[in-house]
Amino acid sequence: MTLDSRPSTLQPFTGRMPAIYLGHGAPPLVDDATWPGQLAAWSAGLPRPTAILVVSAHWESAPLTLGATRTVPLYYDFYGFPQRYYQVTYPAPGAPELAARVRQLLGDETPVAQDETRGLDHGAYVPLTVMWPQADIPVLQISMPSLDPRTLLEVGRRLAPLRDEGVLIMGSGFLTHGLPFLGEYLSGRAGDGAPAWSAEFDRWAAETLARGDLDSLLDYRNRAPALQYAHPTVDHFVPLFIALGATLEQPDRVDTKVDGFWLGLSKRSWQLG
Numbered sequence: 001m002t003l004d005s006r007p008s009t010l011q012p013f014t015g016r017m018p019a020i021y022l023g024h025g026a027p028p029l030v031d032d033a034t035w036p037g038q039l040a041a042w043s044a045g046l047p048r049p050t051a052i053l054v055v056s057a058h059w060e061s062a063p064l065t066l067g068a069t070r071t072v073p074l075y076y077d078f079y080g081f082p083q084r085y086y087q088v089t090y091p092a093p094g095a096p097e098l099a100a101r102v103r104q105l106l107g108d109e110t111p112v113a114q115d116e117t118r119g120l121d122h123g124a125y126v127p128l129t130v131m132w133p134q135a136d137i138p139v140l141q142i143s144m145p146s147l148d149p150r151t152l153l154e155v156g157r158r159l160a161p162l163r164d165e166g167v168l169i170m171g172s173g174f175l176t177h178g179l180p181f182l183g184e185y186l187s188g189r190a191g192d193g194a195p196a197w198s199a200e201f202d203r204w205a206a207e208t209l210a211r212g213d214l215d216s217l218l219d220y221r222n223r224a225p226a227l228q229y230a231h232p233t234v235d236h237f238v239p240l241f242i243a244l245g246a247t248l249e250q251p252d253r254v255d256t257k258v259d260g261f262w263l264g265l266s267k268r269s270w271q272l273g
């Protein structure tokens with residue numbers, strides 16, 4: 001019996017879960033006038049997951065590391081915000097069965113570490129607080145072992161069987177994240193627009209993904225416009241490749257679930273597969 005053929009201990013599930021890439025926002029996302037409603041409507045249209053597997057822009061660690069498999073305090077990985085944002089809780093059940101299944105699917109040749117003290121960071125829990133506010137679905141966060149898109153694509157490909165077990169695979173980032181370049185725009189902004197570099201990268205990513213051009217996405221460092229402004233570091237873009245890897249058999253099934261801009265940054269989010 002191969003690792004992939006071992007029976008799963010997750011609850012029975014009929015059908016196939018999509019995978020998603022979403023813009024997770026900063027802690028004040030929950031106070032936005034429209035964004036929480038968009039995310040809540042998205043989750044309401046999904047089958048109820050048996051568990052949620054999150055890869056967040058805010059945890060890069062090699063080898064790939066499994067977070068806590070029991071309920072532990074959240075990881076407030078931000079500073080300078082009002083105190084109320086440090087009092088948010090999200091006591092989702094742990095997911096030890098999912099953690100074991102991830103190990104199985106990655107195989108003996110892939111090193112996997114464990115950090116039982118590592119709680120969900122804001123890239124994981126902020127969107128979950130508005131998508132599944134009851135916190136009653138098991139959640140497991142795993143690290144990005146690399147920022148290389150091909151490495152993450154392969155991780156997603158290996159984890160794809162989880163979709164048939166009702167697991168929602170969620171890449172959490174932000175489609176544009178040029179925080180150092182927002183000052184001038186924000187000082188004179190009007191309406192709900194975006195700086196040119198943010199709009200340009202958003203348009204390129206949406207069009208490239210819509211036509212299923214995986215080669216261009218993988219070569220984004222050479223092909224994406226305004227990359228140096230949209231992503232001075234690429235940690236908020238590359239979680240997309242986890243979701244893409246998990247849906248390689250259905251590359252043409254792409255649905256934009258959230259679009260528009262938040263303080264000039266693209267909040268575009270996709271459902272794949």
